[in-house]
Amino acid sequence: MSQLYAAGDDVHATARHEESHLDSSPVLSVCDLEVQFPTPLGLVRALNGVTFDVPRGKVLGIVGESGCGKSVTARAVLQIIEKPGRITGGSITLRGESETTEITGLGPDSKRMRALRGSEIAMIFQEPMSSLNPVYTIGAQIAEAVLIHQTPDRDEALRRAVDMLRQVGMPHPEAAAASYPHQLSGGMRQRAMIAMALSCNPTLLIADEPTTALDVTTEAQILELIRNLRDRAGMSIMFITHSMGVVAQLCDEVIVMYLGRIVERGSVDDLFYDAKHPYTRALLRSIPRIGGNRKAPLEVIEGSVPDPHHRLAGCPFHPGCPKAIPGRCDTTVPAPSTAGPGHTVQCHLYQADEIGHPERAENV
Amino acid sequence: MLSVVARRGLYMLVTLAVVSVLSFAIIAAPPGSALSQKISQLQSQGGEVTEAQIVALKEQYGVDDSWFTQYGKWITGFWHGDFGFSFTLNEPVSSVIWSRLALSVLLSIGALLIAWGLSIPLGVYSATHRHTLPDSVITVIQFIGVAIPEFLFALVVMSLAAHYLGTDVGGLFSNDYADAPWGWGKFVDLLGHLWVPLIVIAAGSTAWLTRVMRANLLDVLNNQYVQTARAKGVAERQVIWKHAVRNSLHPLVMTFGTTFPVLISGEAIVSIVLNLPTIGPLLVNSLLNKDMYVAGTILLLLSALLVIGNFVADLLLTVVDPRIRFGE
Numbered sequence: 104m105s106q107l108y109a110a111g112d113d114v115h116a117t118a119r120h121e122e123s124h125l126d127s128s129p130v131l132s133v134c135d136l137e138v139q140f141p142t143p144l145g146l147v148r149a150l151n152g153v154t155f156d157v158p159r160g161k162v163l164g165i166v167g168e169s170g171c172g173k174s175v176t177a178r179a180v181l182q183i184i185e186k187p188g189r190i191t192g193g194s195i196t197l198r199g200e201s202e203t204t205e206i207t208g209l210g211p212d213s214k215r216m217r218a219l220r221g222s223e224i225a226m227i228f229q230e231p232m233s234s235l236n237p238v239y240t241i242g243a244q245i246a247e248a249v250l251i252h253q254t255p256d257r258d259e260a261l262r263r264a265v266d267m268l269r270q271v272g273m274p275h276p277e278a279a280a281a282s283y284p285h286q287l288s289g290g291m292r293q294r295a296m297i298a299m300a301l302s303c304n305p306t307l308l309i310a311d312e313p314t315t316a317l318d319v320t321t322e323a324q325i326l327e328l329i330r331n332l333r334d335r336a337g338m339s340i341m342f343i344t345h346s347m348g349v350v351a352q353l354c355d356e357v358i359v360m361y362l363g364r365i366v367e368r369g370s371v372d373d374l375f376y377d378a379k380h381p382y383t384r385a386l387l388r389s390i391p392r393i394g395g396n397r398k399a400p401l402e403v404i405e406g407s408v409p410d411p412h413h414r415l416a417g418c419p420f421h422p423g424c425p426k427a428i429p430g431r432c433d434t435t436v437p438a439p440s441t442a443g444p445g446h447t448v449q450c451h452l453y454q455a456d457e458i459g460h461p462e463r464a465e466n467v
Numbered sequence: 468m469l470s471v472v473a474r475r476g477l478y479m480l481v482t483l484a485v486v487s488v489l490s491f492a493i494i495a496a497p498p499g500s501a502l503s504q505k506i507s508q509l510q511s512q513g514g515e516v517t518e519a520q521i522v523a524l525k526e527q528y529g530v531d532d533s534w535f536t537q538y539g540k541w542i543t544g545f546w547h548g549d550f551g552f553s554f555t556l557n558e559p560v561s562s563v564i565w566s567r568l569a570l571s572v573l574l575s576i577g578a579l580l581i582a583w584g585l586s587i588p589l590g591v592y593s594a595t596h597r598h599t600l601p602d603s604v605i606t607v608i609q610f611i612g613v614a615i616p617e618f619l620f621a622l623v624v625m626s627l628a629a630h631y632l633g634t635d636v637g638g639l640f641s642n643d644y645a646d647a648p649w650g651w652g653k654f655v656d657l658l659g660h661l662w663v664p665l666i667v668i669a670a671g672s673t674a675w676l677t678r679v680m681r682a683n684l685l686d687v688l689n690n691q692y693v694q695t696a697r698a699k700g701v702a703e704r705q706v707i708w709k710h711a712v713r714n715s716l717h718p719l720v721m722t723f724g725t726t727f728p729v730l731i732s733g734e735a736i737v738s739i740v741l742n743l744p745t746i747g748p749l750l751v752n753s754l755l756n757k758d759m760y761v762a763g764t765i766l767l768l769l770s771a772l773l774v775i776g777n778f779v780a781d782l783l784l785t786v787v788d789p790r791i792r793f794g795e
């Protein structure tokens with residue numbers, strides 16, 4: 104279906120693929136990341152110490168209910184969090200093709216940060232309807248990225264834009280490049296976004312719910328395209344979704360987020376066959392059955408969506424957790440414990456002794 | 468695209484035809500007024516008006532003709548620039564109207580350009596520096612600008628200019644140049660007199676458009692494509708100007724059509740205060756004196772300007788927004 108990097112016509116792809124075998128260190132390491140939004144109603148702690156790695160040449164899925172901090176995590180990596188939000192702690196390290204960069208050490212509008220955006224790390228967004236600028240042609244918008252990062256030659260940039268559109272399976276790439284976003288369907292716009300993201304050969308692709316707004320058939324095509332990116336081009340992908348079904352189809356490893364924290368991480372098999380955390384289990388129960396409404400949002404567990412200005416003491420999930428241990432879950436934040444190779448979980452049920460740190464309730 | 472222009476042109480003609488009928492209805496509404504004005508004018512000049520003269524005048528103005536014939540005479544006169552006769556000025560309407568209309572249009576377009584030139588950068592600054600001190604200052608000034616009546620502002624600027632610059636800012640020319648032939652000196656003198664009305668007329672719409680620009684830009688900055696631009700490494704300055712501002716001009720361009728009549732009415736008040744020979748004071752006087760051919764002609768010409776202004780705004784929109792160019 105897709106022509107992406109098909110039939111060995113892209114030398115780059117092969118080179119990258121071999122390289123990924125040589126170097127197995129994670130592409131991206133996020134450590135203890137904290138993001139806060141000072142709002143007129145008080146401080147919103149969107150991320151409370153998020154730690155994870157994106158493995159090289161694999162797809163890492165990030166799942167969780169809407170509002171748990173998935174998009175904020177993605178934007179933090181690019182340092183494009185909307186004002187007045189900012190990173191208040193932790194570190195983000197990118198291990199690119201040639202050098203390692205401490206992203207949190209760069210200013211959000213610094214030259215080096217801008218040089219990373221779009222060229223080393225690229226991002227595609229949830230809403231294909233609004234993620235392209237309505238007043239510029241598709242070709243011009245893709246060429247803009249190429250002009251910033253790769254060549255000062257406008258014609259060359261436009262040729263590359265058309266070429267990228269062809270590679271992501273856009274029918275009539277020349278015509279598509281000359282058209283405006285409103286002239287294309289949602290699926291075609293999302294392809295155009297992917298073409299834009301890939302135009303400068305990024306090391307890491309971040310996809311923030313890229314198929315949520317699409318219909319089933321188009322979603323399947325886009326997922327296929329992204330699978331091809333990983334398999335043929337060996338690209339490292341951070342794939343955000345709120346659908347466990349999509350995780351099962353696409354991801355190699357998964358992290359589960361809840362209220363700005365990671366509650367469990369493991370391989371797809373670990374998560375689907377051996378989920379430990381009560382919240383992950385609740386999510387799995389919410390996977391729509393065949394014939395059910397697959398676009399239905401994840402089951403929201405009673406009392407599990409607290410007001411974002413209020414920080415709970417202890418495990419953030421304790422008000423809705425069926426297995427909460429009174430006197431422990433509501434006073435102490437559980438520390439990560441190992442449930443198997445590469446499988447960690449943050450829950451008191453899996454801790455022999457009382458590790459973890461007490462954290463008092465706080466009103467802000 | 469061409470068919471859109473043609474269709475709009477047709478609508479414009481229809482609109483103007485309707486307006487011309489309405490304007491004429493205003494002229495013809497007070498029964499006999501045109502003629503009785505003329506007669507009382509002749510009488511007041513001391514002449515005995517004979518029955519024969521009255522008949523001649525009736526003939527001349529076609530008072531006894533049917534409404535339709537009168538309208539036909541007036542509107543066909545337009546084709547050769549004959550708009551009827553002014554009773555108070557004792558001149559054909561066409562000989563008093565053109566220079567005044569030109570000055571009005573000049574002042575209005577000048578004021579509009581000033582308003583756009585100031586409101587776009589001010590609005591952008593205000594929106595991108597939200598809740599800072601300069602933003603608050605701009606907001607306060609802009610509320611004052613919207614709230615202050617134009618005649619008051621005109622008086623204030625005029626007295627300030629007279630007091631501090633020692634210049635005589637009323638009228639179009641200083642006494643030295645009023646009758647002088649055109650030359651560089653006279654041109655500079657004209658500019659020296661025009662800046663006051665330009666500032667006064669532009670003030671209100673600058674304030675208003677700054678407000679519109681700030682709100683639009685804040686709205687546009689929430690759009691996903693602004694994030695997309697940042698995510699591909701576009702510098703913040705370019706993100707704002709190339710991606711966001713470009714998309715927030717839309718309502719500003721639309722105001723072109725609606726700001727125009729507001730500017731003309733503002734211009735009338737300001738011109739009365741500053742004693743400028745524009746169309747505004749002429750319209751006011753003609754309405755007060757029931758000088759109906761003058762009033763009707765001005766109404767029709769202003770409507771034509773308004774319709775053309777909206778047409779230009781729509782053409783500009785198709786340039787600014789491709790969705791309109793191709794969309795239905």
Ligand SMILES: Nc1ncnc2c1ncn2[C@@H]1O[C@H](COP(=O)(O)OP(=O)(O)O)[C@@H](O)[C@H]1O
Binds near residue numbers: 149
């Ligand atoms: N611009 C903002 N201002 C204030 N709070 C925000 C903003 N963006 C995100 N947040 C907070 O961060 C939390 C996580 O948001 P987000 O990452 O968008 O969730 P999702 O997992 O659905 O992508 C939200 O619950 C919200 O409270």
Ligand code: SF4
Binds near residue numbers: 422424428437449452
């Ligand atoms: S720590 Fe306690 S409250 Fe939290 S998920 Fe585990 S058992 Fe439930």
Ligand SMILES: [Mg+2]
Binds near residue numbers: 170174311
């Ligand atoms: Mg999101």
